[in-house]
Amino acid sequence: MEFLYPYFLISLLFLPLLWIVGTKNGDDLRRRFTPELYNKMVAKGGGLGRRVRLGVLLVSAAFGIVALSRPVIERGEIKVERQTVDLVVAFDISRSMFADDVYPNRFELAKRKFFDLLEDLNDARVGVIGFSSRAFLVAPLTRDFASVKYLVEHMGLDFVSLRGTDMFTPLEVTENLLHQSDKKAVLIFTDGGDKKEFSKEIAYARAHGIKVFIYAIGTEKGGVMKSDGGIVRDSVGNIVITRLNPAVKVLAEETGGVYMRYSLSSGDMKQLAEAIRSRLKATKTKESLLKDREELFYYPLMVAIALFLAAYASLPKRDAKRAAGEMK
Template sequence: MLELQWPWALLLMPTPLLLLWTRARVSKQTEALQWRFAQQLYTASSAKKQTTHKMSLICFLGAWISLIFAITGPKWLGEPTHIPPTGRDILIALDLSGSMQVTDMVLNDRPADRLMAAKSVLSDFIQERRGDRVGIIVFGSKAYLQAPLSYDLATINQLVQETQIGFAGEQTAIGDAIGLGMKRLEDKPADQKVLILMTDGANTAGRVSPLQAANFAAQENVTVHTIGIGAEQMTVQGFFGPKTVNPSSDLDEPLLTNIAELTGGRFFRARSTEELADIYQILDQLEPTPGIDTLQRPVTTLFHWLGLLALLLTGGALLASGSVRLRRQQTP
């Protein structure tokens, strides 16, 4: 759709006709005082002149029309696109310690380790967070920022899929992960500070204790949701045959519960991939995305193209009028 910023400039369009009309009424004594452009228009308008004069007139008029349309500030509005409004800033802290390689989960009817299950569920969760900025923290013996807060959910998802067990060490620094999340969420509105921490163990490393970090998070209005991942029963092959063990015996549920309660979040227990998927659906409800998208039209400015066209047509008109004068001089 074409839009004119200053449509009143179109009132200047008949100016050349007014100049021709004025030129026809003036006396021969004042012809030398007339505007050179009007003189050329009057000369070119005569029916007795050659085709070159007509071409010069057409080029001048085309340049004038292009110039007037350029002055109006024309803009082409493209098709409207949906822009999601600004939502929450969500950091996801993902445990990459050695215990995340325990194969006690099922994914697509096949055995899978805990990290594979977490990646699968996180992929769906991240893709649904349109309008939110999402970032990734990975932690093991230390905590690292894998992906800063960004609206580019496709890239965030790709970085999650590229994580591997052991990237951050073999132990579990829960307190450091919370502390890093607080640092990345500082200076954000209170209702937008959300940290989702997923782990399968207890705090065994780090410089900051988890409860101390949780108290600081509460003071900064950072909501921390904690997820304990890992099955409670698993059959393994022992010396005397198969036996059932609890692969999540190291999971510190009381600690994760305290962290969530101190910060106004919730603790979730994921014993299977299905439970983990259900948890992230609940988190979608607890931390809803913005409701209504806004519409935005791409705007293309046409001023420079019309200005260039007017310049080219003016050059063509000058060349045409110059060739006419040259022929006159050559005629005996």
């Protein structure tokens, strides 16, 4: 048997001192007062004697200290194998992603879909970037999804300082983040931008073994772009309408990824997670060692609670008639 927190056992050394102090105080009271006054001061009745009760409380404290020290029986180590998926998620944060042809806008819908995706990718390490004409890192590869959600939740118009959508930049960042991985993948939430031809991006992705997954958000009808100053207009004052660019589909198909159009269904992210896993199934398996332990702390803890309750229940109660007589 071993103790995980043996330093708590040092507290046992103070219990004899508490016994000496507790019994000494009782003897001092008896010496300082007459027997008649001492008997009136000390409650009488059934239950354990004062010294016995103090001893029970100290023994209860001893068992509580042993429980805090977490006694365990070591049974060896267990090898746990776990398949991991490394995925970079790129958010298009160009101004077109704030169009209102989907509710509440394209960018906010992308964030909600990303949160749904994390629920189905609990075996993955996820990194997040934002991009428009340039890219920046939001979160490095991590399994701390709570922190990732917080960072993504607070992405907004404040991050948009550049115009345009350069689909090449998320590929470069993905290569930098996953250059040691044998399988590389990037999921891009985007409306496709304005580019009609992606041969440069396809060549780069193939050369570096990057599979590109596209989740396209937008409609053919298009929507109005909004900014802090209101509706976006062109140089002659006309309202700018931005539409989904279907040409970006070839970027996913030619790199071994998946192209998926946005949906209001909550099940599409589960399908996307399964598609990502199926295309990255060769991701290397990592092994970790876990210690097999049998916890024993609850045994001394139960004894400590039982002794404490026994000591508390044995507190003497003054006789009601005697107390009434003393008041007279």
